Amino acid sequence: MKKRWSIFLSMLLLASMVLAACAGGGDDNADGGDGGSDVPQELKVNINTEPPSLNPGLAEDSTSGTVLRNVLEGLTRIGQDDKPAAAMAEDWEISEDQKTYTFNIREDAQWSNGDPVIAEDFEYAWKWALDPANQSTYAYQLYYVEGAEAANTGEGSLDDVGVKAVDEKTLEVTLANPTPYFLELTAFYTYLPVNSKIAKENPDWATDAGENYTTNGPFHLAEWSHSDQITLEKSDTYWDKDAVKLDKIEMYMINDPNTELSMFDNGELDWAGSPTGALPTDAMQALKDDGRLETQAIAGVYNYKFNTTVEPLDNANIRKALTHAINRESIINNITQGEQLPAMAIVPPTMFQENEEGYFPDNDVETAKEFLNKGLEELGLSDASELPEIKLSYNTSEAHQKIAQAVQDMWSENLGINVTLDNAEWNVFLDSVNSGDFQIARMGWLGDFNDAMNFLEMYKDADGGNNNTGWEDPEFQKLLEQSQTETDAEKRQQMLKDAEAIFMDAMPVAPIYFYTNNWVKDENLKDVFVSGLGDVQYKWAHFE
Amino acid sequence: MTKYIGKRLLYMIISLWLIVTATFFLMRIAPGNPFASEKKLPPEIEANLQAHYGLDQPWYQQYFDYLINVVTWDFGPSFKYKSQTVNDLITEGFPVSFVLGFQAILIAVAFGVLFGVIAALRQNKWQDYSTMAVAVLGISVPSFIMATFLQYFLAIKLQIFPVARWESFMHTILPAIALAAGPMAYIARLTRSSMIEVLANDYIKTAKAKGLSGGVITVKHAMRNALLPVVTYLGPLTAGVLTGSFVIEKIFGIPGLGFHFVTSITNRDYTVIMGVTVFYSILLLLAILLVDIAYGIIDPRIKLAGKKGE
Numbered sequence: 029m030k031k032r033w034s035i036f037l038s039m040l041l042l043a044s045m046v047l048a049a050c051a052g053g054g055d056d057n058a059d060g061g062d063g064g065s066d067v068p069q070e071l072k073v074n075i076n077t078e079p080p081s082l083n084p085g086l087a088e089d090s091t092s093g094t095v096l097r098n099v100l101e102g103l104t105r106i107g108q109d110d111k112p113a114a115a116m117a118e119d120w121e122i123s124e125d126q127k128t129y130t131f132n133i134r135e136d137a138q139w140s141n142g143d144p145v146i147a148e149d150f151e152y153a154w155k156w157a158l159d160p161a162n163q164s165t166y167a168y169q170l171y172y173v174e175g176a177e178a179a180n181t182g183e184g185s186l187d188d189v190g191v192k193a194v195d196e197k198t199l200e201v202t203l204a205n206p207t208p209y210f211l212e213l214t215a216f217y218t219y220l221p222v223n224s225k226i227a228k229e230n231p232d233w234a235t236d237a238g239e240n241y242t243t244n245g246p247f248h249l250a251e252w253s254h255s256d257q258i259t260l261e262k263s264d265t266y267w268d269k270d271a272v273k274l275d276k277i278e279m280y281m282i283n284d285p286n287t288e289l290s291m292f293d294n295g296e297l298d299w300a301g302s303p304t305g306a307l308p309t310d311a312m313q314a315l316k317d318d319g320r321l322e323t324q325a326i327a328g329v330y331n332y333k334f335n336t337t338v339e340p341l342d343n344a345n346i347r348k349a350l351t352h353a354i355n356r357e358s359i360i361n362n363i364t365q366g367e368q369l370p371a372m373a374i375v376p377p378t379m380f381q382e383n384e385e386g387y388f389p390d391n392d393v394e395t396a397k398e399f400l401n402k403g404l405e406e407l408g409l410s411d412a413s414e415l416p417e418i419k420l421s422y423n424t425s426e427a428h429q430k431i432a433q434a435v436q437d438m439w440s441e442n443l444g445i446n447v448t449l450d451n452a453e454w455n456v457f458l459d460s461v462n463s464g465d466f467q468i469a470r471m472g473w474l475g476d477f478n479d480a481m482n483f484l485e486m487y488k489d490a491d492g493g494n495n496n497t498g499w500e501d502p503e504f505q506k507l508l509e510q511s512q513t514e515t516d517a518e519k520r521q522q523m524l525k526d527a528e529a530i531f532m533d534a535m536p537v538a539p540i541y542f543y544t545n546n547w548v549k550d551e552n553l554k555d556v557f558v559s560g561l562g563d564v565q566y567k568w569a570h571f572e
Numbered sequence: 573m574t575k576y577i578g579k580r581l582l583y584m585i586i587s588l589w590l591i592v593t594a595t596f597f598l599m600r601i602a603p604g605n606p607f608a609s610e611k612k613l614p615p616e617i618e619a620n621l622q623a624h625y626g627l628d629q630p631w632y633q634q635y636f637d638y639l640i641n642v643v644t645w646d647f648g649p650s651f652k653y654k655s656q657t658v659n660d661l662i663t664e665g666f667p668v669s670f671v672l673g674f675q676a677i678l679i680a681v682a683f684g685v686l687f688g689v690i691a692a693l694r695q696n697k698w699q700d701y702s703t704m705a706v707a708v709l710g711i712s713v714p715s716f717i718m719a720t721f722l723q724y725f726l727a728i729k730l731q732i733f734p735v736a737r738w739e740s741f742m743h744t745i746l747p748a749i750a751l752a753a754g755p756m757a758y759i760a761r762l763t764r765s766s767m768i769e770v771l772a773n774d775y776i777k778t779a780k781a782k783g784l785s786g787g788v789i790t791v792k793h794a795m796r797n798a799l800l801p802v803v804t805y806l807g808p809l810t811a812g813v814l815t816g817s818f819v820i821e822k823i824f825g826i827p828g829l830g831f832h833f834v835t836s837i838t839n840r841d842y843t844v845i846m847g848v849t850v851f852y853s854i855l856l857l858l859a860i861l862l863v864d865i866a867y868g869i870i871d872p873r874i875k876l877a878g879k880k881g882e
Binding site: 086254293462473 | 610613664
């Protein structure tokens, strides 16, 4: 009967609130700041969804990445200065030609069940991911290792992959090319080790928390209640455990930005928003006005890709006209509202600092008109209205739709070019973009590792999987290839910049903005580290 | 009776087969595939995945494999959630959705009938007007608005309930109310109108003339007949609550099955789509059967055996 009563009471309350609703003001100062002297070191965050897999070889998404980065540790770990630092590997030697890395694994590196972390654990994990029988969709992240691509595509043997446990604590890695950012990669989740002793015996070791899920990182996996909650606890066997302050992290799976913010306001979460969750866009302005919103640039770019194989987008001047006539500032201020950076370049400023300015001014209508006239002349047309129909495609989402409508308006106002909008469900959209059945399509790209190569490589070949634009350029290709073997960091950087310049001159893609992460957090929570790629680490986090 | 139920079960199997077939073909006609993502896979790896999951087989082979999966009740692994099989998803998610749905139906029926009866007994008085005003609100406010509204006032402002999640009994109340509001209002209106109709019948007047108390007349004589439309509504209500729980589960962060029912389609998670659809279909077909049987028990005038199967 108690239950009935509480329901009845709440119904009464509800009824009275229907009448009182109009009087409800917008003051929410019921913040749950504890601020006591004896602060419990327990963090509550939202990770949005169930991580699809906590096996590093099968993980392919940021949610799984977030959990993995905090429970496992690779040869290197991205440190608080955003540079790879020694982690499982105490130190390493790099050969003269920069193709062979010899990692020395820490003597005191242990799994949470007491097993030592050995070189074999890395060799096993990498080869497992590369084995075509294991369906690892992210195995291509390992293609930098010699023989990896051949083994993964079934053309070579796993025995020829350039990773070898020389002895218990020495791992020798041979690369296909000198890869200046290889130590960045060894911190990425596909490169994480697996307790080979357990994994060999039990192929399903990663499906649940328990004694089979051993970890070697700052935290261990205490509980995994699928689609509901993951609990991490501080690991006693971690080599750097003195640096770890949090005792417990509760990760909830709330897939609704409004609920996430409400829970934060109610003290049920210590962090709301990126990189693990999301904030409702309509709350951004209010949070900014309160001074609570924190913003950090991340390596990612929101693009409009042109299909350069169809008319009239095969004309570079038309593409340039369209790109110059976009008012990015206005899109950011009125639609996305997350302090994003207008993008007039393709490589994020977190990699190329000078790209904060970009290659051309934002909203440059005059230049756009010049390009348009040039383009029309080349096409033998006298007026923009004679251009063939242009269709702008995007996948279903309120933000994408609003941006597309704004751009449609800018193009028609500034250039007199009429564009139709085409909205499709995510999978349908991907299908048409990947088969080249589009004219202009929205696409985003988030960096996997902190190097400009990650943002240029996909445009190397016209038929490359992520190019979509049908554009390629021999000069661009040559520069990228040279950069692969260039061992001098500065020269290499210059080559990539030159390549970007070629790309921006042909403009197969109209960059719109560089992504940012926006969040609110408990004011006593310190030292949660979010890298330039937007990856979060709780290793150093603590409450004051 | 047994003959009737046997016949109904046979029809259920046929309906199920039609549902499985339609789902299978619609699912495969839809563009896209489970491995599509913003970062495209190398073609060799995609081909390898297709082969692993049997997607490279001819369609009839895949179709028969699916039929066998349904019969053996083994839907295989989820494409997206690699640590779980479809059976895991159902056994973990359904109990949660069931508790949520059951509470919601309980609230909807209990309060709906109560309000409906009060409104009918006090027809055209303030009790009638106020309960029906609330009912109109309940029908016209969508459940997700109701949910945010409840969260804002009862959880954030008054601090009575937690905002979201599914841990204790207190956590279950807000989502159950949000899910129940619409059906409750509908039941209230349904009860009111049929109650008014029944109250005007001669046998009620006879009961009154015999000097029976108002309570006995209402409960024993009037309500029994007035509830028939409500029982009829229970079938579609179960369907609505089960499939409609997606929005509520999302807003309150509840690890139920409704979430997979919807997201599996956007993910093109073929095995989950099939498993969850078949599971829900069986449940709904059973619910309809139960409602039909309950019908005969409440009103003996309805002869099940003589009724034609739908």
